[in-house]
Amino acid sequence: MSHFLKDKTAIAGIGLTEFSKKSGVSELSLAAQATLAACEDAGLQPSEIDGFISYTLDSTDEIELARTVGANDLKLFTKVNYGGGAAVGTILHAVMAVASGVADNVICYRAMNGRSGQRMGQGISGQIVSSDLIHWSWYMPYGMLTPGSWIAMIANKYMHHYGVTSEDLGRVAISQRNYAQTNPRAFGYGKPLTMEDYLASKMVAEPLRLYDFCQETDGGCAILVTSAERARDLKQKPAMIRGVVQASTQGQEQMTSFYREELDSLPEMELAARLVYQQSGLGPDDINAACLYDAFTSEIIMQLESFGFCGRGEGKDLVRDGALDIDGRLPNNTHGGLLSEAYIHGMNNIAEGARLIRGTSTNQPKGVEHVLVSSGVGVPTGALILGQD
Template identity: 35%
Template sequence: MIGAIVDACEDAGLHPSEIDGFASYGDDNNEPVRLMTDLGIKELRWCSTVFGGGGGGIAAAIGQAAGAILTGQASAVIVYRALVQGDSGRLSAAVMAHHLNTHMIGAGIIAPAQTCAIRANRLFEHHGVPQETAKAVVDACYYHGARNPEAVAYGKSLSSDEYENSRIISEPFHLFDCSRENDGAGAILIVSSERARDLKQKPAYVLGVTQGAAKGWGDLLENDDEDQYATAGFKSVARNLWDQTGLTPADIDVAQIYENFSAQAVASIIDHGFCTLEGAGEFITFDNLIAPNGKLPINTSGGNIAQGFVHGIGMIIESVRQIRGESSNQVEDAKTVLLAGGPGAPIVSSAIFGAERPQ
């Protein structure tokens, strides 16, 4: 974790000792007070993590960091996440504490893939979203990952036969529909727009962040609302993001759509208003999802599925790279990037990064 933070600071031209805040999500075990000594930090003024577990808090952590800066409680906040399974155990064990309550476990539902598979089947069978949309997401992730030197899928391809013949994890999910955990760490530095002018890199501006949950969402309630059950939990969060920024789905150049499982990414795209349930089959296609010329290029580093699953922290970093023009799958003149957190989590969040300072 220390190495990732030092790299982020060196990239920005800021000495690590000037950090005075930390924000994380998803049960990260790297407590800020333990990081201070190695980084030479003089004073810790902000320390927070997002409630609820899971990757749903990824954008919310950015919002907490920005809020700390805007209110004068901190001046340089690191948003970070690390996974080391040998020390912290497999992430699925932590997820169970947040997602899988006793009524699910009593029915034999003991893994995240099972809960998300139930929702995926509802999406496909009841609402009629073509299952090919999930494969399009996977194919787009592997297409981008194969071209990203930092991705576990770099230089590799995924054929239709490999996808279809891979083992079933929880129907309808094949192996390649599932994110698979990797050890690693990532960090980004959040400062005010005024301070960013004095640093050495082109900044990506935080145009808006929203987090929360809609009425009727949650592990004990999701069966009660037919419309909610097919979603990724983003309906109100996405609506609030568009209202907050004054932007619309048509204004987004690139999207980093957290895909714990492929069908949840499909539901997230629908929830954010890029298409409807009825129009998903026409919109969510491989050609539309790839850089540089797709209608909505997604997961341009390979995402959780093909770059590597360190709880989505790479998706924030890729958002910044797209704004800077540094992605291995660059979308020409990208001005706006949507980041959508882990779909289906108790708390979800989204953010929009921009190339230009908000007015």
């Protein structure tokens, strides 16, 4: 029996701002620009938007954005927790709302002055006692203050266990930088990367070098979710939502799930894979392209295993075979991703997923039937499969 959410909804509009290192405008302004662009893209009036969903880390509250873009009655407003782990979670909440009739047209958004404003990894302090702050306090006093430091601890163990090399990480960085060469919106546009450049770049948190890290970006991105029927009447080819899920597993911490017996896999991503394949009735063989969350290069190799494109420890072999490239098994982050396009916390990867279904990526592979998109790695996460109508 088909899952009740399957193909009930679609992404009908995508909207992005310019990506820069200094936007010169407020985050509210970026969110509004992206939202209006998504409405324009879909051919739908902002007054028809009745739901707004973002990340708990987003500074723009739903009603601020609603007032700013001229929305009317809202039937849904919520924020999803856990940093980039929220990315496709926002879509899940929109899909549930639209499929159940709670809302008709929902905007999922993330807008941030991620370089000129509040940057990631600036530490946490103060006199507030909460379970979240106590969690961070097992790491912060030791100087373990940045996402790179947390991810490196798992990456080092994983690489040691399976013989993954710096060159393997470099191959991921270079593959995505190559894609950025055709995407004028990308930070990496006009800035090609060689293996020599990669290996010579400064070590940040061993085993991770500069080019293993994503960008810091000022920009916004909005995704419009509506019913399948409505999407067919709008301007763009719908990107049907075959499946979308959230996933968190035993021993889950935010970025520091260090106390599980095994540290060389991503249990929450494996759960997301099981759930999204189950909901969509699809499997890894049905996926033609992906936008796997890529705050760090090592995450891509690990996710190839989580989503069943290969066995445990074989992610590096797929990468060495060129699987991530345009003519490979799984063209991945064909816009450049968070590494080489922009870091809009994974929302821009969802936008590329929709483009791949529309056939409008600047690196469009042939015959894309299904695209897999994932949320943040090392945090409570999620997965999304988009498909042709």
